[in-house]
Amino acid sequence: MTTTARPVAFFDMKAQQSLIRAEIDAGIARILDHGRFIQGPEVDAVEAALAAFAGAKHAVGVSSGTDALQIAMMAEGIGRGDAVFLPAFTYTATAEVPLVLGATPVFVDVDPLSFNIDLADLVRRVEQVAKQGRLRPRAVIGVDLYGLPANWPAIEGLCEKHGMFALDDAAQAFGGSLDGRRLGTWGHATALSFYPTKTLGCYGDGGAILTEDADRAELYRSLRTHGEGKSRYDVLRTGMNGRLDSIQAAILLAKLPLLEGELVARRQAAAWYEAALGGRVRTPQVTPGAESAWGIYTVLLEDAAARTRVQAAMQAAGMPSAIYYPKPLHRQPAYAAAHAAGIEGGAPPLPVSEDLCTRCLSLPMHPYLGEDDVARVAAALLAGLGA
Numbered sequence: 001m002t003t004t005a006r007p008v009a010f011f012d013m014k015a016q017q018s019l020i021r022a023e024i025d026a027g028i029a030r031i032l033d034h035g036r037f038i039q040g041p042e043v044d045a046v047e048a049a050l051a052a053f054a055g056a057k058h059a060v061g062v063s064s065g066t067d068a069l070q071i072a073m074m075a076e077g078i079g080r081g082d083a084v085f086l087p088a089f090t091y092t093a094t095a096e097v098p099l100v101l102g103a104t105p106v107f108v109d110v111d112p113l114s115f116n117i118d119l120a121d122l123v124r125r126v127e128q129v130a131k132q133g134r135l136r137p138r139a140v141i142g143v144d145l146y147g148l149p150a151n152w153p154a155i156e157g158l159c160e161k162h163g164m165f166a167l168d169d170a171a172q173a174f175g176g177s178l179d180g181r182r183l184g185t186w187g188h189a190t191a192l193s194f195y196p197t198k199t200l201g202c203y204g205d206g207g208a209i210l211t212e213d214a215d216r217a218e219l220y221r222s223l224r225t226h227g228e229g230k231s232r233y234d235v236l237r238t239g240m241n242g243r244l245d246s247i248q249a250a251i252l253l254a255k256l257p258l259l260e261g262e263l264v265a266r267r268q269a270a271a272w273y274e275a276a277l278g279g280r281v282r283t284p285q286v287t288p289g290a291e292s293a294w295g296i297y298t299v300l301l302e303d304a305a306a307r308t309r310v311q312a313a314m315q316a317a318g319m320p321s322a323i324y325y326p327k328p329l330h331r332q333p334a335y336a337a338a339h340a341a342g343i344e345g346g347a348p349p350l351p352v353s354e355d356l357c358t359r360c361l362s363l364p365m366h367p368y369l370g371e372d373d374v375a376r377v378a379a380a381l382l383a384g385l386g387a
């Protein structure tokens, strides 16, 4: 097929930049003039704007989504002897953080319909760890995979029952909501990433932690600045350098006013995909009461061979695709030992996570997709299926 149609981007940051380029240039120029590159007024302003957008009481800007997870866990004192439960089907950062802090990640299977953490499996593993008594069940990191909110009411209930910390890894999902409440107010704290391809991205690394709890917010501010107290030279606790810088904050301030409309455009693109794919492939089922942020659009093919065929057909048609994720975390060399150590006598299998990794495929998704773009992606996919 020869095509003169414009190429479809997997993520598109250029179309958005052209809308706000003047504001971005002006925002950066202001920072060059005032010279407060660290903790400038833009950081305070974006924290207020993020909290308002999410309907959360406090927002603390940090240096990345990974650091948001880490600072939130450091604030709870999570470390050696603690079990942290998280899905096996997610980005590596979710598992890395507990390990860096000396805690043990316990991988939990995901639900075959939503692709988010499976509640029955979570309950089972928490009870196993509690009964074995070697590790203390300390935290659950729920991930809102691809933008779809996890089952937060149930995760919160379980955490309350066992005295665990509930941390929402909403790195892929800023703007999503559940039961009419935006992500950012579920669990004890929410970690956001502003990596450029996320639903709200900056032009570098950045992140934030949202919480309803003033004491936690104060701890996060201290921890992101080396554990400082009221004075810079007062070190109250072991912290880190985890700050959001002023230039990234200015970029986020320019982008945030677009987000509401971009979320609508993402939802529209997802609806076009659903219509164009005509039920030939399965997608994560949007759970009742949930509004996905549609950070990543993923379909499930019949098997690994079908995925290989579809990827080849898409590539031949000039259509990008990607695999999020090709390997469940418990199979990663870096995490295999921790996985074996978490539950005595061998952890139960994680069949759904394993299965999804063999046949999931992600398609172009961004707010600047046109209906014709979606139609061309879908046609290439269906051609690969032999439809």
Ligand SMILES: *Cc1c(COP(=O)(O)O)cnc(C)c1O
Residues within 6 Å of the ligand: 064, 065, 066, 067, 090, 091, 093, 094, 143, 169, 171, 172, 192, 193, 194, 195, 205, 206, 207
């Ligand atoms: C992107 C991502 C992170 C990490 O965010 P960074 O800003 O890249 O550190 C964590 N968890 C999930 C689920 C992510 O998608």
